Amino acid sequence: MKALVQRVSxxxxxxxxxxxxxxxxxxxxxxxAIQGDTDALPSRMAAKIAKLRIFRDEAGxxxxxxxxxGGAALVVSQFTLAADTRTGNRPGFSTAAAPEIGARLxxxxxxxxxxxxxPVETGRFGADMKVALVNDGPVTIxxxxxx
Numbered sequence: 001m002k003a004l005v006q007r008v009s010x011x012x013x014x015x016x017x018x019x020x021x022x023x024x025x026x027x028x029x030x031x032x033a034i035q036g037d038t039d040a041l042p043s044r045m046a047a048k049i050a051k052l053r054i055f056r057d058e059a060g061x062x063x064x065x066x067x068x069x070g071g072a073a074l075v076v077s078q079f080t081l082a083a084d085t086r087t088g089n090r091p092g093f094s095t096a097a098a099p100e101i102g103a104r105l106x107x108x109x110x111x112x113x114x115x116x117x118x119p120v121e122t123g124r125f126g127a128d129m130k131v132a133l134v135n136d137g138p139v140t141i142x143x144x145x146x147x
Contacts, residue, residue, distance in 0.1 A: 001041045001105060001146075002081045004030040007054050007139035011074045013123040014130045021121035026071030027054075028133050029113075032081035033097035033105040038147075042105050045145045046112030049073065054139050062139070066118050075110045076123035076131055077102065099126060 010024030029049060033041075055064040055071065066073065082096035096102065103125045114120040123129045 011133035023072035023074035030078040033102040042108035072119040
């Protein structure tokens, strides 16, 4: 399972011109399930995201987590994180999980984050979405959980 976590002052996702999810301050999490990912991974990914120390403390150092700050998460599916660009100029996405598995793991990640006490809003799996954000820092952290 791959994720791109961006610390944001605000973020939103729209479908057909209507905002369906928003968060901030907190994180925007772009997430992609990979072939072979198991049902155990969303819990591990959620714990990593919730505890990731990417927020400033009183001294201005990145020492605080979403759980410490009470920040929110906007979780958006993005299968293009599975892009293989090793050859040619057109990315391949054959390593992405099948849509039914990807949707299940995406929804599980959002539920696990919420269960940890993080306020969560989501995009719509498989939809053509427009994502707006103000990246704070900028801070962008790639995560990959396997096994």
